[in-house]
Amino acid sequence: MRVDAKDMGADLEKVLITKEEIDAKLAELAAKIDAEYTGKDLLIVGVLKGAVMVMADLARALSTPVTMDWMAVSSYGAGTQSSGVVRILKDLDTDIKGRHVLIVEDIIDSGLTLSWLLSNLGSREPASLKVCTLLRKPEAAKVAIDVEWVGFDIPNEFVVGYGLDYAEKYRNLPFVGTLAPHVYGG
Numbered sequence: 001m002r003v004d005a006k007d008m009g010a011d012l013e014k015v016l017i018t019k020e021e022i023d024a025k026l027a028e029l030a031a032k033i034d035a036e037y038t039g040k041d042l043l044i045v046g047v048l049k050g051a052v053m054v055m056a057d058l059a060r061a062l063s064t065p066v067t068m069d070w071m072a073v074s075s076y077g078a079g080t081q082s083s084g085v086v087r088i089l090k091d092l093d094t095d096i097k098g099r100h101v102l103i104v105e106d107i108i109d110s111g112l113t114l115s116w117l118l119s120n121l122g123s124r125e126p127a128s129l130k131v132c133t134l135l136r137k138p139e140a141a142k143v144a145i146d147v148e149w150v151g152f153d154i155p156n157e158f159v160v161g162y163g164l165d166y167a168e169k170y171r172n173l174p175f176v177g178t179l180a181p182h183v184y185g186g
């Protein structure tokens, strides 16, 4: 069944990126990632829970055989502002020493989560450590991070859908959109 902003009643303000745009962008990113890792053993690490959709769709768009692992960290809780304090809720199952590791994220907002992750995973001595994110908010950056593959740079608005939640809701929307201010008390 197709879900659109109308079906979510008054909760959504607008659709920012459609499912079709996401699919096309992931195909584009997958081709670049394939070119980078030809002949290499690649481990993709998804950051739960938000990156579930990107991991699933990006992994299927790749021709490179990959193994997958997951990390769960949280810095947002139920709010719309990063606390800046990153907690590990689930660590990797895999020893990444000497492995080519690609972190897959749904969004880079302040950059605090990714900055922490890069330093944490970097200290485990992977052969390489790179990042692919579907979304990035350049205006919200609190730390500068070098990111190899970015799907879309978006305005500094709180977004939901395609893995992204507000208080655990809206993750299963197939598109990325913004919430009406009344939903989060705006």
Ligand SMILES: O=P(O)(O)OC[C@H]1O[C@H](OP(=O)(O)OP(=O)(O)O)[C@H](O)[C@@H]1O
Pocket (backbone or CB within 6 Å): 047, 048, 049, 050, 051, 073, 074, 075, 076, 077, 082, 105, 106, 107, 108, 109, 110, 111, 112, 113, 114, 164, 165
């Ligand atoms: O750049 P930052 O400001 O640090 O924000 C980015 C992080 O925020 C979201 O995770 P969240 O903590 O909301 O957890 P979730 O993925 O389980 O929803 C998202 O998945 C990123 O990991």
Ligand SMILES: Nc1nc2[nH]cnc2c(=O)[nH]1
Pocket (backbone or CB within 6 Å): 076, 107, 108, 109, 110, 157, 158, 159, 160, 161, 164, 165, 166
């Ligand atoms: N749902 C959601 N989670 C985030 N985590 C960091 N930025 C965002 C955002 O804009 N939306």
